[in-house]
Amino acid sequence: xxFTEYIKPNDLSDLxxxxxxxxxxxTVIAGGTNLIPEMRNGEKAPELLIDxxxxxxxxxxxxxxxxxxxGAATTIAEMAASPILLDNSPILASAAxxxxxxxxxxxxxxxxxxxxASPCADxxxxxxxxxxxxxxxxxxxxxxxxxxxKFFHGYKFTDLGKGEILTGISxxxxxxxxxxxxxxxxxxxxxxxxxxxxxxxxxxxxxxCRKARVAAGSVAPIPMRAFRVETLLEGKEINAALLEECxxxxxxxxxxxxxxxxxxxxxxxxxxxxxxxxxxxxxKQEI
Amino acid sequence: MKTYPVEINVxxxxxxxxxxxxxxxxxxxxxxxxxxxVKNGCAQGDxxxxxxxxNNKAVNACLTLALQANGKNVMTLKGVGTPxxxxxxxxxxxxxxxxxxxxxxxxxVVSAKALLDSNPEPTRNEIREGISGNLCRCTxxxxxVEAIEDASLKRGK
Numbered sequence: 001x002x003f004t005e006y007i008k009p010n011d012l013s014d015l016x017x018x019x020x021x022x023x024x025x026x027t028v029i030a031g032g033t034n035l036i037p038e039m040r041n042g043e044k045a046p047e048l049l050i051d052x053x054x055x056x057x058x059x060x061x062x063x064x065x066x067x068x069x070x071g072a073a074t075t076i077a078e079m080a081a082s083p084i085l086l087d088n089s090p091i092l093a094s095a096a097x098x099x100x101x102x103x104x105x106x107x108x109x110x111x112x113x114x115x116x117a118s119p120c121a122d123x124x125x126x127x128x129x130x131x132x133x134x135x136x137x138x139x140x141x142x143x144x145x146x147x148x149x150k151f152f153h154g155y156k157f158t159d160l161g162k163g164e165i166l167t168g169i170s171x172x173x174x175x176x177x178x179x180x181x182x183x184x185x186x187x188x189x190x191x192x193x194x195x196x197x198x199x200x201x202x203x204x205x206x207x208x209c210r211k212a213r214v215a216a217g218s219v220a221p222i223p224m225r226a227f228r229v230e231t232l233l234e235g236k237e238i239n240a241a242l243l244e245e246c247x248x249x250x251x252x253x254x255x256x257x258x259x260x261x262x263x264x265x266x267x268x269x270x271x272x273x274x275x276x277x278x279x280x281x282x283x284k285q286e287i
Numbered sequence: 288m289k290t291y292p293v294e295i296n297v298x299x300x301x302x303x304x305x306x307x308x309x310x311x312x313x314x315x316x317x318x319x320x321x322x323x324x325v326k327n328g329c330a331q332g333d334x335x336x337x338x339x340x341x342n343n344k345a346v347n348a349c350l351t352l353a354l355q356a357n358g359k360n361v362m363t364l365k366g367v368g369t370p371x372x373x374x375x376x377x378x379x380x381x382x383x384x385x386x387x388x389x390x391x392x393x394x395x396v397v398s399a400k401a402l403l404d405s406n407p408e409p410t411r412n413e414i415r416e417g418i419s420g421n422l423c424r425c426t427x428x429x430x431x432v433e434a435i436e437d438a439s440l441k442r443g444k
Contacts, residue, residue, distance in 0.1 A: 101420030190416065
């Protein structure tokens with residue numbers, strides 16, 4: 001087996017130099033909760049690890065100018081406990097709180113959860129519902145923004161090019177009129193891998209839905225937006241009949257598989273159920 | 288094989304080793320530093336038997352590279368307390384019989400220590416949540432939760 005090299009940038013300018021020097025043959029490691037077991041069982045054999053886990057410049061949760069930004073090396077535990085996220089985007093804090101267990105949350109990072117691009121990435125559905133964009137740093141020092149809804153291309157396949165690094169995400173601070181809710185279904189309460197999840201963010205004008213964002217996890221090759229459900233909700237008064245329609249449409253829009261954690265039929269049924277419950281919970285109304 | 292020097296403070300003493308980029312903190316704690324109280328259960332972050340406190344945060348030593356612990360403080364079970372001077376948690380585990388085969392115990396105690404450090408009087412649910420990364424194959428959770436609760440109450444007095 002080939003050996004692996006290791007370098008640790010002190011700051012962003014260090015990181016730029018290293019990305020330039022080792023273009024394409026480096027693998028970023030942050031928390032390592034996915035990568036370390038994959039290296040151990042031989043699934044991955046990186047030539048060179050660039051360790052960003054202690055980079056203060058990539059570890060932050062900030063609110064400014066109506067926008068919320070989170071650095072890629074921010075741990076999931078920091079997100080779950082962040083007053084900024086608990087106040088402004090409880091659906092994201094809730095998803096962070098339900099990822100893995102306290103030990104993995106202390107190591108796992110936001111950037112890793114997204115760049116690993118698993119369909120069950122717990123932070124992805126709320127971030128999709130929040131209209132988040134990913135910030136990507138390319139070798140050469142250029143940065144680009146990609147809407148998260150265009151970041152996931154396929155199963156464990158993202159928009160990240162060779163040598164590029166996901167450095168953070170940002171999303172507009174939700175308005176007071178935006179109502180959110182999130183549910184993750186797992187096989188147990190703790191340390192579970194998501195079987196199906198739904199995150200909704202509904203901007204309401206009285207009883208009418210002005211703008212809808214609906215995202216689902218573990219029911220397609222990628223964490224996905226349910227665009228047809230969003231279209232169905234927008235501009236309408238949300239009532240029981242519309243909710244039934246949403247349930248039918250989301251079942252048609254997702255493409256779940258059967259695996260050790262759940263059957264296709266179960267995932268389809270439970271996704272429709274939690275979609276209905278989350279819309280009702282977001283609006284806090286009995287309909 | 289390329290190696291790198293690391294210096295890690297284990298329970299108050301700086302230890303040095305030459306490690307590869309793939310060595311985990313678990314590998315070097317056991318194989319180089321003789322910290323056999325850190326158990327190797329699954330080596331993939333599922334069981335929590337290798338739980339240590341790394342710069343005040345409870346983590347799986349198997350999911351941390353040795354190089355990622357370079358220059359940092361690591362507390363293992365032996366740093367929590369010793370047979371001569373047991374931590375109230377360790378005393379409480381003994382009094383409550385919260386130990387069956389004992390393999391999960393070091394990780395359980397270390398997770399409980401991290402929990403009580405950040406939340407001195409947790410509710411039963413918070414205790415269950417706090418040790419949710421630690422599996423007990425004997426399924427002796429009830430007594431473990433009671434032991435942690437009792438230690439927190441005694442410490443609060």
